[in-house]
Amino acid sequence: MVLLGxxxxxxxxxxxxxxxxxxxxxxxxxxxxINASGYRKVGLRYDDLISEEREDVQKALSRLPDKESxxxxxxxxxxxxxxxxxxxxxxxxxxxxxxxVRYLTPYIREVEKEDTExxxxxxxxxxxxxxxxxx
Amino acid sequence: MLAAVRSPxxxxxxxxxxxxxSFATSVNAAGLRVAAFDNGQPSASVTFLVKAGTxxxxxxxxxxxxxxxxxxxxxxxxxxxxxxxxxLYGGILSSSLGREHLALTAEFLKxxxxxxxxxxxxVVTSTRFSRHEFMESVLPSxxxxxxxxxxxxxxxxxxxxxxxxxxxxxxxxxxASPAGPVITEEDVKAYxxxxxxxxxxxxxxxxxxxxxxxxxxxxxxxSLASSGSxxxxxxxxYFGGESRVLLESHGPQTIFIGYGSASAVTPELQVLAxxxxxxxxxxxxxxxxxxFSNMPHxxxxxxxxxxxxxxxxxxxxxxxxxxxxxxxxxxSVVAALKDVSGSFKGDALKRAIAKAKMSSAxxxxxxxxxxxxxxxxxxxxxxxxxxxxxxxSAQTAxxxxxxxxxxxxxxxxxxxxxxxxxxxxxxx
Numbered sequence: 001m002v003l004l005g006x007x008x009x010x011x012x013x014x015x016x017x018x019x020x021x022x023x024x025x026x027x028x029x030x031x032x033x034i035n036a037s038g039y040r041k042v043g044l045r046y047d048d049l050i051s052e053e054r055e056d057v058q059k060a061l062s063r064l065p066d067k068e069s070x071x072x073x074x075x076x077x078x079x080x081x082x083x084x085x086x087x088x089x090x091x092x093x094x095x096x097x098x099x100x101v102r103y104l105t106p107y108i109r110e111v112e113k114e115d116t117e118x119x120x121x122x123x124x125x126x127x128x129x130x131x132x133x134x135x
Numbered sequence: 136m137l138a139a140v141r142s143p144x145x146x147x148x149x150x151x152x153x154x155x156x157s158f159a160t161s162v163n164a165a166g167l168r169v170a171a172f173d174n175g176q177p178s179a180s181v182t183f184l185v186k187a188g189t190x191x192x193x194x195x196x197x198x199x200x201x202x203x204x205x206x207x208x209x210x211x212x213x214x215x216x217x218x219x220x221x222x223l224y225g226g227i228l229s230s231s232l233g234r235e236h237l238a239l240t241a242e243f244l245k246x247x248x249x250x251x252x253x254x255x256x257x258v259v260t261s262t263r264f265s266r267h268e269f270m271e272s273v274l275p276s277x278x279x280x281x282x283x284x285x286x287x288x289x290x291x292x293x294x295x296x297x298x299x300x301x302x303x304x305x306x307x308x309x310x311a312s313p314a315g316p317v318i319t320e321e322d323v324k325a326y327x328x329x330x331x332x333x334x335x336x337x338x339x340x341x342x343x344x345x346x347x348x349x350x351x352x353x354x355x356x357x358s359l360a361s362s363g364s365x366x367x368x369x370x371x372x373y374f375g376g377e378s379r380v381l382l383e384s385h386g387p388q389t390i391f392i393g394y395g396s397a398s399a400v401t402p403e404l405q406v407l408a409x410x411x412x413x414x415x416x417x418x419x420x421x422x423x424x425x426x427f428s429n430m431p432h433x434x435x436x437x438x439x440x441x442x443x444x445x446x447x448x449x450x451x452x453x454x455x456x457x458x459x460x461x462x463x464x465x466x467s468v469v470a471a472l473k474d475v476s477g478s479f480k481g482d483a484l485k486r487a488i489a490k491a492k493m494s495s496a497x498x499x500x501x502x503x504x505x506x507x508x509x510x511x512x513x514x515x516x517x518x519x520x521x522x523x524x525x526x527x528s529a530q531t532a533x534x535x536x537x538x539x540x541x542x543x544x545x546x547x548x549x550x551x552x553x554x555x556x557x558x559x560x561x562x563x
Binding site: 065 | 215223
């Protein structure tokens, strides 16, 4: 899937978080959306949903620490199992809001930054020419 | 007439000597040692020489990883930016590892020194040692280099010879072994922190004015810690011993015969090395002047004299297509070594002295040679080296040889160990 705005897609979150009034207004709706999408009920985290069929995300995944990587696979297998059984996890195993951390996003951002830098260097425009040697 | 021809050489020599000597005295206010050598060459170079060679390493192989971590992401520059900017300037960056020092070198056009000194300082002070770079580029390059080295009989022989001769410290292998301890980016970072210090760093420039270099270095290295925790290396001891390594039985067969001492190189040894050599001064004239009698055809004998700050390894690398040839050549070398005082007189002595003087003078002509001289940290100038070599007599050289051969030899056989000779079979 080709996403606009890089591997993470377009997000208005940074602007919303900056404005406390707007943030307070949006937050309950966001929680409702999370609840309706139901990924926490099968034990997943939000970053498990990021489309991984891209080179940059694959690279970010390869940079995850071993423990994070194993845990991700475990969560996914558990979610597939839930899907096959047409059942949700028992409520005490749902992902708690404080557990739903963006463990992959920093790595994706890092790869994205590297890719942008490479693209910039590939299309650079050298303006500063060395001053002629005096004497 | 001869004197007239010689005098310009003498002048040039004393000039070089003066410049080499300036190294020892130019410790600047910030505690950094800076030396520069400018004889009008068209390009310039700056080398950061750090006491981070394998003899200082805390965990076997960590120095090799540190060498390959050079010019990776730093606090302000990414590895890509370092590469692309260097390309824009037409510069060349390299890092090389020795048993005593790690050298980070930038070669560039004159006029770009401010950029490159700043770059090297940044590499030394703020490399990030990130985990993903370690896994993605440093580890594969280290693995490739160590597998290449482990298939090279000469490198293997010298590595094993060092470990037999000096065991710890100088005996550590130059390359990280896949069978060695597991090394992580944290180990490399800790090693860099303990070795990248003002007291362990010397800066050496060629084609650059000493005052300019000192000013640039002082500006960009002010944040460097003045001394680390593990800067001191333990004193070297000489042991000796025999070892055999099975490697590529079908390739060239290699043996190393050598002796070491726990003292810096002496003029006597330099003259001995110049005397006991099979390399002709004129190509294709093998055998015209050779110290070794009964040297079989097809054998190559390389005289090795490796000086370190507190030790020396002197020996012969013998290579030939078959084990029988190596056996014969080894016997001839051992015989020559035992009979040094017999063969070493008259013309042979004059020849050896002239050769030793030439090689020590020619070494100061290349950047690498100057760097080696500086890394030994010696205050000897070319002038004093010459007088030292000229003082060598057949007697002193003979006694140096006999005191050397009295100690236990280092013997390494690399190749088809089933047919290669043992040390006692060669008369060692």
